[in-house]
Amino acid sequence: MRTLLISDLHLEDQRPDITRAFFHLLDRFEGKLDQLFILGDFFEIWLGDDALTATATEVAKRLHQFSQAGAAVYIMHGNRDFLIGDQYAEACGAQLIHEPYFTDIAGHPALLMHGDTLCTDDVLYMDFRKMVRNPEWQAAFLSKPLADRIAFGKQARSQSQADAKDKSYEILDVNPEEVERVCSHYQVPLFIHGHTHRPARHQVELENSRCERVVLGDWHTKGWYLLAEENRLDLRSFDFPDQLT
Numbered sequence: 001m002r003t004l005l006i007s008d009l010h011l012e013d014q015r016p017d018i019t020r021a022f023f024h025l026l027d028r029f030e031g032k033l034d035q036l037f038i039l040g041d042f043f044e045i046w047l048g049d050d051a052l053t054a055t056a057t058e059v060a061k062r063l064h065q066f067s068q069a070g071a072a073v074y075i076m077h078g079n080r081d082f083l084i085g086d087q088y089a090e091a092c093g094a095q096l097i098h099e100p101y102f103t104d105i106a107g108h109p110a111l112l113m114h115g116d117t118l119c120t121d122d123v124l125y126m127d128f129r130k131m132v133r134n135p136e137w138q139a140a141f142l143s144k145p146l147a148d149r150i151a152f153g154k155q156a157r158s159q160s161q162a163d164a165k166d167k168s169y170e171i172l173d174v175n176p177e178e179v180e181r182v183c184s185h186y187q188v189p190l191f192i193h194g195h196t197h198r199p200a201r202h203q204v205e206l207e208n209s210r211c212e213r214v215v216l217g218d219w220h221t222k223g224w225y226l227l228a229e230e231n232r233l234d235l236r237s238f239d240f241p242d243q244l245t
């Protein structure tokens with residue numbers, strides 16, 4: 001069983017270099033993978049499956065071809081693309097999955113999440129999340145004209161950038177108590193998430209057990225992925241095949 005896990009690509013029309021790096025990764029693993037997990041923030045923003053950007057259309061086509069070559073593809077929502085629907089997932093030859101998601105990775109029971117729910121110190125964000133993850137809010141939002149959705153997206157993005165300036169390094173990272181709570185609640189030896197853009201492998205010591213927490217990297221200047229094969233885990237990065245300035 002060969003599994004690849006990625007997150008936080010933040011794909012958008014304005015960053016064709018990231019799309020190219022993603023396609024580079026797909027080229028390299030096409031026909032050689034059993035599973036591909038995309039653990040959130042695949043796209044920088046998502047305004048509805050009826051409002052596909054050129055990048056989203058191109059990505060669906062390529063990912064669909066990749067899945068046809070034999071890999072099961074799973075997409076989890078992140079804090080930016082939580083409105084991706086089954087229709088788009090299907091166009092990608094993928095299946096939408098929801099956190100907490102449990103599966104076997106490298107022979108171990110593993111928990112997969114995006115990671116934003118671990119940042120409990122970010123109270124402003126947790127309030128925003130509560131609002132936008134409400135199904136009624138989402139249905140109302142998706143029924144709005146596209147121009148209104150674009151305006152909301154722009155506003156949310158600049159608000160979050162402005163808020164981030166006032167937030168410390170610690171606030172934007174995971175809350176250690178929340179990590180321990182999640183690990184001891186689910187009792188899994190492996191926990192994989194993204195979101196914080198701080199790729200690393202951590203050992204979480206619990207009362208009667210331990211859990212390895214793997215944080216996936218974001219694709220701002222490099223591509224990051226976790227390769228799980230047999231009982232081995234490798235957190236790897238690569239330079240973008242071509243850098244745009």
Ligand SMILES: [Mn+2]
Nearest residue numbers: 041078079195
């Ligand atoms: Mn995120």
